[in-house]
Amino acid sequence: MQPDLAAANRRVMEDLTKKYGVTPETIDYVTLGPVCVEPRRIVKVPHPPIPAAGAEGPPRRHPGSEPSPLEAALLDTVHRHHLQALAMMDREIVGRHARGMLLAGYAYGLHDPVCNILANCLWHDAVFPASSSPEVLQPMMLSCKAIFRLARRSLDALVAFMRAYAPALSAEEAMSYLSRSHGNLHHAAVLVDREGVFHTNRMDDAFRAAILAAHLPSDAAREAQFFFIVNCAPTDAFLAKHGIHGHPLAFGLSDLRPQSNSSLIVLEFVKLAASSLALTQPPPSSPSLSQGAYRALRIKMHAFKRDQEFCLGIVNIALKKLAFQFGELYQIHLLCGKSLVTLVPDSYYHVNFLASRESEPNQPKLFFAEDRASLKDVDDVTLCCPVTLSGRTGGCSACEYMGMKLIHPVDEKFNGQCDFTKGKDPHIVELFRKEPTSEFDVPLIDDYIFFELDQHPEVITFLETSYSYMSDDQVDPSLLWFENYMP
Template identity: 30%
Template sequence: MALLDTIRGFYLQALARLPRHELRTRYHRSLLRGGYCYGPLDPVSNIILNTIWFDVMFPAAQQPVLDMIGPNSLTRLESRSFYGLASFLQTRYHNLSEHEVVQCLVASCGYLPCADRNLDNAASAGDDHMSIANLNLNDAAGGEAERQREKCIFTSPGIKDTIRKLEQQSPCTSTQEAYEAAATAAWHCDPEAQAVFLGSCKAMLQGSALSLLQSGDPLTSENVQYIANLLSPTQKPTPERIEKLYCAVIDGKMRSEAQQTRIYKKVEAALGKHLLQDGDPMYELHIICSANDSVCGPEYCSDNDNALSPAPCKFRYSHVNFLATRKGARSA
């Protein structure tokens, strides 16, 4: 759970860094389909890099404009990233148990080049071997409570023993095989292609593109287009085929769109209460990250305002997480 909480933080940072227009029109799809946090860079940079690459390689036939990531979509994505991280280390080091793999990932804060001392990309980045024992978790965790929690986990004797065990081993497989295992465990649509990409992406990116990804600053539309151009294949990829929608799928899509519209109006109304001195809105909605409609209830519906609900009951409140940008600021 500590590792999943950390991964959730990585995704919130990545969402805040991606430009609003592109996130709403195209990158929300590629993020959910292939924006995993494993790779040769830090987890947040990996998410952005994998998201842009997926959109380049597997473009959508249609690009709907969405203001909200589905309630369970982000949770599923975090779990798949976790499966990918764990499968990478287990494929590289067969003698590590699942529990020991998770301990290494918690100690390295999900940063593969730090967890795996033999990762080829760590040396190609120009850095000497960075031992897990030298990783400063205080900068990655954020918040005093998180710092204390990570400090307690990191100094536990069991994790220290696991770190020594990993650092004394030699990898059993190549980096590309481990990336392919990670992509398979994460349910990527083309594990082999992603493994080849992650093994060569640093060579594909120029120094300026790597600096943009790893700077931590918000990316502009021009920034992401520049990175996408560097990742574009020589042969134009074929957009995915639109499958025939059955009645159950159409019904679910209608409910999802109705939920998005309702929650979007509520968030806009909440942001509309914060005004500048000239009367303009203080904040602009960046993206709605998730929502829980099942708060306080259920109660029987006596009216028809919830006609798209599959059950004749409704809940009184919703809990919504969203990112907003203050007027005049660059970051969400």
């Protein structure tokens, strides 16, 4: 039987509020803590340099404001591109390169969006390999927040490219061209040229604007990726070797022969390209974390591991039900996020994951599962089915209310599907509704798993600003107020 972690957390929080005299009104406004130690601190994490006017992405919205219908539709398209890229990788590769995906798997580049995501992901791990430290993990999970953040930053980068390439375009006009080209920069640039829109024809500057907008982890990563993109073009001979023909700009995973292992081909391509570039990296610095910041890092890493184990338990039970239904065993490739749907009288977990039949290990599909939160056996799995990434997807009022971007089935019924807030006080509904982007200005829990001192200055800044002044006894309760809590 799974422990009731949510109830345990509530009991601990109640004890702490009594001990430190925290009022419910204070709790409502705490986001980064440590409310039990001193008044809330506003933490500002530095952002990468912003390009000149005309090269920026979509204007930042105020919290609670809605994106335009065009932006929302394009964001959904780019989100699906990232999930398609993850599904292109086999089980071993997707785990090994989850780090590169989180840190640099963006949709801009010389090829189609899915191929760009894979190439940028594999490039990052080739040029900035993980240290041999046992603390740098090879996880089986990327949270839905992390995947959606990739999509959000990819879209910002794509729009920044278009506005640097054609400065007369507004953000909405740039997104219109991207929507018509399904996020393919080359096709969008062709449309701009065909329709007579003035453009600079300076692809280098446009890619530099895209890289600045994508929020890569360091200046070294930004410079190295710019060098990679503008100097790297696969040769016709290399493409022909794998049955891909035409101009290098046409290189895309959709052109691969059906029998090819696409992820291995792209991996070979990136290794070949990276090895041909004379990249000179600056010597690594040797910063160190303060005691409070280091303890906070360890707690966050432990929380990720426990959350991953919890999510694995949910999915393993769902796959057992799938095996009973279809008589075939499945294996997990990657967990792609979960959401807790709180209803009366029951609560449910919604989960996305990539899995494949054991007989077809290199052909993973994206699945959706719904499980009762009590989760004792397969009878608590109310739904487990594959979901499509090629067309429209189902909506979930409950997940959207919590700011969780999961792919739901179109033709199946599940809890929280619609009218989740019906009959509730509209003021309270709006007060507690979460935007998917509301937590992107601070590190997500996934970031701590891949954190390395010499490569991620923003994470260092956040940890030191938030926790360096605290003792071990203060760090522990303060993290109860942080968004990376256990379910």
